[in-house]
Amino acid sequence: MPDTGANMSEITILDGGMGQELVRRSGRVPSGLWSCELMMERPDLVRAVHDDFLAAGADIVSVNSYTLHRDRLNPAGLGDEFEAVHKLACDLACEARDAFGAGTVAGCIGPLGWSYSHDGAPPEDESVALYREICDLQRDRVDMFLIETMASISQARASLTAALPFGKPVWIGLTVDDFNGTHLRSGEPLSEALQEIETLAPDAVLLNCSTPEAIGDGLAVMRTSHLRTGAYANGFTAIRPEFMEKGSSVSKLSARTDFSPDAYANHAARWVGYGATILGGCCEVGPSHIEELAKRFGARPARLPGTSLSAH
Incomplete structure (x- = not known):
């Protein structure tokens, strides 16, 4: 498995966006819980x-x-499936890694409340x-934790407080304002968030x-950080305010x-150029985008026979 610590001399390639790829492949109109619903119906x-x-x-x-x-599953009547769907999600990623013969599985921890919304999560102690x-459910099935799309300092602090004690590498992803990338979507300066995160010391x-x-x-703001840095963008024109409403798709x-x-x-x-050594993709970023990243910045491995894609 690749180094998930602070090796600054090599670039690590993340995967792309699962949810939008599932929408594309299924042809289904997405709901607010589409990636879970599709996984339960079509794990393949x-x-x-x-x-x-x-x-x-x-x-x-x-x-x-x-x-x-739970705050997404319960309203959909799927609260009783909480442990089962986490196990299924972990098993599918691990099976793919094992079949491929290489790779690292990251347990994914998304934001409580709703994506991009900084004020919809429970109080910080409840969030922790x-x-x-979730970390406890995934700990024995994953190699590391990847916290994603934290829109405020409070969300970032709560998720890191929860994940770090499990003794696995922890990476955290922050989402910034589409029109001012020097601030989180909460309006808080990214520089302040970085200072808080550096005291907690994720990988x-x-x-x-x-x-x-x-x-x-x-x-550009983060380039002086002593932490390893990286990025994976989405392919939307911008996040509209109405999408931040709970239940939207x-x-x-x-x-x-x-x-x-x-x-x-x-x-x-x-x-x-700003020092990022982790590259990947979020919504609207598919395998062809990841292939191009791997060609330019990864190990540039030989192609698999009979396919346009390449393998490590």
Whole structure:
């Protein structure tokens, strides 16, 4: 498995966005819990996405557990499936890694409340307990934890407080304002968030699920950090305020049209210039984008026979 610590001389390639890839492959109109619902109905699709990201050159695949929070499952009548869906999500990622013969599985911890919303989560002490429950469920099945799309300092602090005591590598992804990448979506300065995170000492801090341009601006702020840094952007034009309402789906968002694999890798080159050593993709980033990142910045391995994708 690749080094998930602070090896600054090599670039690690993350996978891309699971949810949008599932929407594309299923042809289904997404709901607020689409990635979980599809996984329960068609686990083969989730496994296939993991397989394709590994074949594309990803060093790390993330468990499909971003939405698997009690505050999302309970309203949908799926609260009793909490442990079962976490196990299923972990098993599918581990099976893909084992079949491929290489790779690292990251337990995914998404934000409580709703994506991009900084004020919808429970109080911080309650959030810590809920995040810790997920870490405890996944701890024996994953190699590391990847915290994603934290929109405020409080969310970041709660998730790290929960994950760090489990003794596994922990990476945290912050989401920044699409129109001012030097601030979190909460409005708090990224520099202040970075100071708080550095005191907690995760293994890496990343920017994720914001526009590539905003992420570049944010990485310029983070370039002096002593932590390992990285980035994985989304392919939306911007996050609209109505999407932050609980229960909304990505049907409220628009995909940008200038998001080819080559264009995305050009953005990543800017991120590398700011010191990023972890590169991947979020919503709208598929295997072809990850393949291009791996070609430019990864190990450039030989292609698999009979496929356009490459393997480590």
